[in-house]
Amino acid sequence: MSAVLEKPKQKYIVCEGNEAAALAVALARPDMVSVYPITPQSSLVEHVAKLIADGRMDAEIVDAEGEHSVLSVLHGAALAGGRTYTATCGPGLAFMFEPYFRTSGMRLPIVMSIVTRDGITPQSVWGGHQDAMTVREVGWVQIYCESVQEVLDTTIMAFKIAEHHDVMLPVNICLDGNYLSYGASRITLPEQDEVDAFMGVKDVNWHAALDPLRPMAVDPLTGGATGKGPATFVRYRKGQCRGMQNALRVIAEVHDEFAQRFGRHYAPLLEEYAMEDAEFALMTLGSMSGAAKDAVDEARAAGRKVGIIKLKTFSPFPVAALVSALANVKALGVVDRSVGFRWNCGPMYQETLGALYRLGRHVPSASFIGGLAGADITVEHFHRVIEQTEALLHGPAPTEPIWINEHD
Amino acid sequence: MGRAQNTLAFDAAKCDGCNKCLQACAQAKTGTDDIARARLQVLPAAGSFELALCLQVLPAAGSFELALCRQCGDPKCVSVCPAGALGKDADSGVIAWDGSKCVDCLLCTVGCAYAGIALDGATGHVAKCDLCDGTPACTAACPTGALSYVTTARIYNEVGDWEDLFAPGLAGCQGCNTELLMRHTLRRVGPDTVLATPPGCVPGMGSVGYNGLAGTKVPVFHPLLTNTAAMLTGIKRQYKRKGREITALAIAGDGGASDVGFQSLSGAAERGEQILFMVVDNEGYMNTGMQRSSCTPYGAWTSTTPVGRESKGKTQDAKNMPLLMVNHRCAYVATASTAYMEDLYAKLDKAIEASQTGFAYLHVYSPCTTGWRFPTEKNMEVARKAVETNFVMLWEYTPAQGLQLTRPLDDPQPVTEYLKVMGRFRHLTQEQVQHIQAKVEENRAFVEQMAQQR
Numbered sequence: 077m078s079a080v081l082e083k084p085k086q087k088y089i090v091c092e093g094n095e096a097a098a099l100a101v102a103l104a105r106p107d108m109v110s111v112y113p114i115t116p117q118s119s120l121v122e123h124v125a126k127l128i129a130d131g132r133m134d135a136e137i138v139d140a141e142g143e144h145s146v147l148s149v150l151h152g153a154a155l156a157g158g159r160t161y162t163a164t165c166g167p168g169l170a171f172m173f174e175p176y177f178r179t180s181g182m183r184l185p186i187v188m189s190i191v192t193r194d195g196i197t198p199q200s201v202w203g204g205h206q207d208a209m210t211v212r213e214v215g216w217v218q219i220y221c222e223s224v225q226e227v228l229d230t231t232i233m234a235f236k237i238a239e240h241h242d243v244m245l246p247v248n249i250c251l252d253g254n255y256l257s258y259g260a261s262r263i264t265l266p267e268q269d270e271v272d273a274f275m276g277v278k279d280v281n282w283h284a285a286l287d288p289l290r291p292m293a294v295d296p297l298t299g300g301a302t303g304k305g306p307a308t309f310v311r312y313r314k315g316q317c318r319g320m321q322n323a324l325r326v327i328a329e330v331h332d333e334f335a336q337r338f339g340r341h342y343a344p345l346l347e348e349y350a351m352e353d354a355e356f357a358l359m360t361l362g363s364m365s366g367a368a369k370d371a372v373d374e375a376r377a378a379g380r381k382v383g384i385i386k387l388k389t390f391s392p393f394p395v396a397a398l399v400s401a402l403a404n405v406k407a408l409g410v411v412d413r414s415v416g417f418r419w420n421c422g423p424m425y426q427e428t429l430g431a432l433y434r435l436g437r438h439v440p441s442a443s444f445i446g447g448l449a450g451a452d453i454t455v456e457h458f459h460r461v462i463e464q465t466e467a468l469l470h471g472p473a474p475t476e477p478i479w480i481n482e483h484d
Numbered sequence: 485m486g487r488a489q490n491t492l493a494f495d496a497a498k499c500d501g502c503n504k505c506l507q508a509c510a511q512a513k514t515g516t517d518d519i520a521r522a523r524l525q526v527l528p529a530a531g532s533f534e535l536a537l538c539l540q541v542l543p544a545a546g547s548f549e550l551a552l553c554r555q556c557g558d559p560k561c562v563s564v565c566p567a568g569a570l571g572k573d574a575d576s577g578v579i580a581w582d583g584s585k586c587v588d589c590l591l592c593t594v595g596c597a598y599a600g601i602a603l604d605g606a607t608g609h610v611a612k613c614d615l616c617d618g619t620p621a622c623t624a625a626c627p628t629g630a631l632s633y634v635t636t637a638r639i640y641n642e643v644g645d646w647e648d649l650f651a652p653g654l655a656g657c658q659g660c661n662t663e664l665l666m667r668h669t670l671r672r673v674g675p676d677t678v679l680a681t682p683p684g685c686v687p688g689m690g691s692v693g694y695n696g697l698a699g700t701k702v703p704v705f706h707p708l709l710t711n712t713a714a715m716l717t718g719i720k721r722q723y724k725r726k727g728r729e730i731t732a733l734a735i736a737g738d739g740g741a742s743d744v745g746f747q748s749l750s751g752a753a754e755r756g757e758q759i760l761f762m763v764v765d766n767e768g769y770m771n772t773g774m775q776r777s778s779c780t781p782y783g784a785w786t787s788t789t790p791v792g793r794e795s796k797g798k799t800q801d802a803k804n805m806p807l808l809m810v811n812h813r814c815a816y817v818a819t820a821s822t823a824y825m826e827d828l829y830a831k832l833d834k835a836i837e838a839s840q841t842g843f844a845y846l847h848v849y850s851p852c853t854t855g856w857r858f859p860t861e862k863n864m865e866v867a868r869k870a871v872e873t874n875f876v877m878l879w880e881y882t883p884a885q886g887l888q889l890t891r892p893l894d895d896p897q898p899v900t901e902y903l904k905v906m907g908r909f910r911h912l913t914q915e916q917v918q919h920i921q922a923k924v925e926e927n928r929a930f931v932e933q934m935a936q937q938r
Contacts, residue, residue: 107725108718136721140714141751148711148748152718155705156678158725160718174708286678286703286719288730293698294705297687308696 087265093224093256096263097163097189097249098123100231102133103271106187107158110138110149114168116201118191118257121163143172147186151175154184155286155294159235159278161186165253166193166207173211179246180215180316182295185238185280186246189231190218191257192362194414194449202450203253205362206414208390209423215316217247217323218391220362224261227251229340232271233330239280240330242322250390252363252413254450259363266338274337320392327389345394347386348401350376354383356407356465361387361424364411364446364453371458382462387424398431408432408441409465411453411480415445421477440468446480453480488637489577492524492613492620494550499630501526501548508625512616514606521604523613524622525551553600553613555579560595561612578615586610639668639825646671649701654689659853659860661822661867662764663689666735668825669762670702672832677731678719679704682712682745684737685852686764688771691735709740713752716759724758731760731839738765738779739772742805753812753843760839763805766852774855778803781875782923783916785908786855796911801923806847810881810934815842818880818890821849823867827890831880838882849876857907866905873902874928875920879935887934899924 091099097120101109109128111121127133136153140146143164150160164172169190179186194204208218217237221227227249234247251257281287284294299309324345331344347365350372351357360368365386375382385401387394402408412422419426421443432439444461447453457480464478509522529549555577562570562579569585570592572578581601586609592601593610601612613620615633623633649670656663662685670679679702681687691699692706707715712734720732741749741763752759768786769775775788782801785791789798809817816838818831828848835844851866853859858866870876874896881887899921903909912920 107722110718136725138717138721139755140717141747141754145711145714145717145748145751148707148714149718149721151711152715152720153722154718155715156719156722156726158718158722175711178708286705288676288678288703291675291698291701291703293693293700294703296693296696296698296706298694304696 087267088262089265090260090262091224092119092258092260093227093251094118094120094191094258095123096224096228097231097251098127099265100228101161102127103266103268104161104187104232104235104275105159105272106135106161106235108136108138108150108153109161110140110146111162112140112143112146112164112168114143114164114166114171116166116193116253118163118165118253120189120191120257124161124163143168144175147172147175147179147188150186151179151182151184152286154186155182155281155284157281157285157287159239159280161188163189163191165191166201167196169207169211170195176211176216177214181312183244183283183316183319184246185235185244187231187234187238188246188248190248190250191253192250192413193253198449200449203255203257204413204448204450205250205252206448208248208250209414209416212391212423215245215320216391217243217245217320217327217389218250219247219327219389220250220387221256222363222365222386222388224256224259225263225340226342227256228263228265229334229338229342232266232274233334236275236330237323237327239278240322240326241282243319243326244283245316245319245323250362255363264340270337274334323392324389324394343386343388345387345389345397346401347384347388349384349386351383351385351401353381354405355381356409356469357383357385357402357405358458358461358465359385359387359408359410359424359428361390361411362413364413367453367455368411368458371455371462374455375459375462380462380466382466390424393427393431395431395434398428399434402431402435402439405439407465407468408439409444409461409468410441411444411446411461413447413453415448415477421445425477440473442468442474443477444480445477448481451481451484457481488640489555490615490618490633490635491555491577492552492615492623493632493634494552495630495632496529496548496550498628499526499548500628501528502627504625504627505622505631508621512621513611514604518606521606521611523553523611525599527551551599553579553596554598555615560597561592561601564591564595566591576615576618579612580614581610581612583609639829643668643671647675647701649675650691651699654691654699656685656689657852657854657860659863660685661850661863662686662766665764665822665828665848665850666691668829669733669735669832670700672829673731673733673760673836675702676729677702677733678716680707680712680716680732680734680736681705682707682734682736682740683709683771684740684769685766685771686735686737710744711748712736712740712745713757713759713761714748717752717755717757720758729840731836732758734759734761736761736763737769737771738763738767738805739769739777742778742803750812753809753814753845756815756842758839758842760835760844760846762835762846762848764848764850765805766850766855767802768852768855770852770855779805781920783909783912783920785857785911791911796913796916797908804927806845807931809845809847810887812843813883814845814881815839816844816880816882817847818845819847819849819876819878821867821871821876821878822851823864823871824878824891827878831890834880851906855908857910858905862905866902869897869902869905873897873899874924875899875902877928877931879931886937887931889931889935896928
């Protein structure tokens, strides 16, 4: 429940991340939302359903019989010209993988919140990034939020990013299960007319439509080894990759525009925190960044030259921005809230290794894995991360990941 | 586009040679009882009369032939007439004789291969059947039903002008009925349609298109094999929201509907989405390599239920999809067969109407010449045998009317008459045949019980 505190020109409310996301969706005026209560369910779509039932949001709602159909309903609605939204997590995301893969290939600008969860099994219904990380290579834009206000603001921006004609890709707004989804904060609620002016004109199926007024075959068979097949397929795939790279620019532009209109600034791709003279740095993602910043503030006060690179946009991976941020870093500790099974390290660490190669200079680094299945990563944990990263300046780098909650 | 016209039909098997038709014609056309002057003649079939004489009996039913004007589409009598006395009426199709122009040369009687025009000795002129202006005296007089006045090509007359919305030259297997079904369905549903054809034979024929070429004139797409009904849900609801009426149409295979796509189908039916969902049931994954689906019948060979030493064909019975859909209380559910197009059309009309307010499900049995192993020219025969043996039952259902049989059989043939016309059942043991016959009886009892509940 939210308490509304009316102040001149600003509307403040206290709400959890799920409700903030739902309010943002209402402000973005989608035509259709489709929902299914997978276990673990979040209250996000319940808030959306209530907003629609109360007449505070004018949208069709389809209570589908599973996430696979949820996303498929949105495919149809988007191809018929609708702005569309859903939310899921964990097993629901896994179940919708078949249409999930297809969404980006059809260039459908669907927005979907992932209230991130760890992956089963071991059985768990708690937070973690394993679900979103597992599907990071499927062509969706994936943006992680740090605070409840950022969830609200970024969810509004997501529609604009997705529908930008240079992007035309689906967008995941990732909010940490439990920590952001049920974490309550005081936030500022934008005015509807301001959001309307920010969003501009909706035009989501200009490129591919299922419309008797302009009949076309959508997604006919392509590829193969003969005729126009190979070139046709390459044209589509290459365009998809180009859209992802364009998104790096568009995400920054939309964040700028949002800041100008609403006065709230977020680093669009990555945030450099206390990095001006940092000798070594931590990399963080999502809600853990708050505790990391507190720890770094304390470490700085103690004279340690440590900073934070907090990723906001994970897909497309902001390689150039990261290389720039790492320019003077001599040791790096990357904190993941999920695992990468193939490289025995965190997925963000694995991706960062590629950026370090682009840097062209050896930087000792370590992979930290913590906060799995709902575990907290505290300020105290981050102090240990800072110590162990600082040790890389003088000692050998570990060959194994460091498991933050192993001895909690 | 041209029209087919009504005509007289003769069923030799029902004719016992009573001559009542000749008497009626003679009365109607000459005012006499002289049946030699009747404009049709019933004659013993070649050979049968001699045989009857030898046996000292009357010729049996089925031993007669009809000499009668066929009102030909390309009439030889008209083309050989030097005087322009014969002409075919464009509306009725009747070839009329104009006495004022006739020169009595009798060339027309030579030109006609059916003995449909002959000299009437009493008048000195030729005479022929004129169908009595649409109420033939002969058919009214026929006591056995051997002669009837039939409306031909009713479907063609009705839909001939409607646009064929599929591209010409779809790449179906030779002898496949599905192309027929697709073309008829889409021209009936019309251009304000969004068509979903999930992976299977229907898109396999090129209905969606290849490499930039479209296969239909309506918006068309491949859903995933799994999500057809869900995608159509989004499309239909979005157009409703915008105040536009379209028909959300699926033409799906049995595999995608009954197996991996069943969840989304069931969900959409439960929600009463306004969709027309047509399943083309060829009882397997025929486009993918003829594998078993849950609609494959017991005993049938498929590439994943092969015939070997340990097992011979599918060892389970088919899932009865249309009855499952009845239990969703859809706005309309019907079974149909490509061998009974008029029945199909009537159901299509109802399904289209029902899909504007709720979920309509049409389950069409479509034999597969490739996967069922029968000659390409036998498709209609196979489809018809399925119905004549009750292997397939034709019925329709609405929540208000309940289930009603649309072609109830008084005397179904044994199922072996169906099984023997194709290769996929060739290996059946006697026990397997008995199992299938028992299942046919069980299904018939179940469906008839449902039909009687109203």
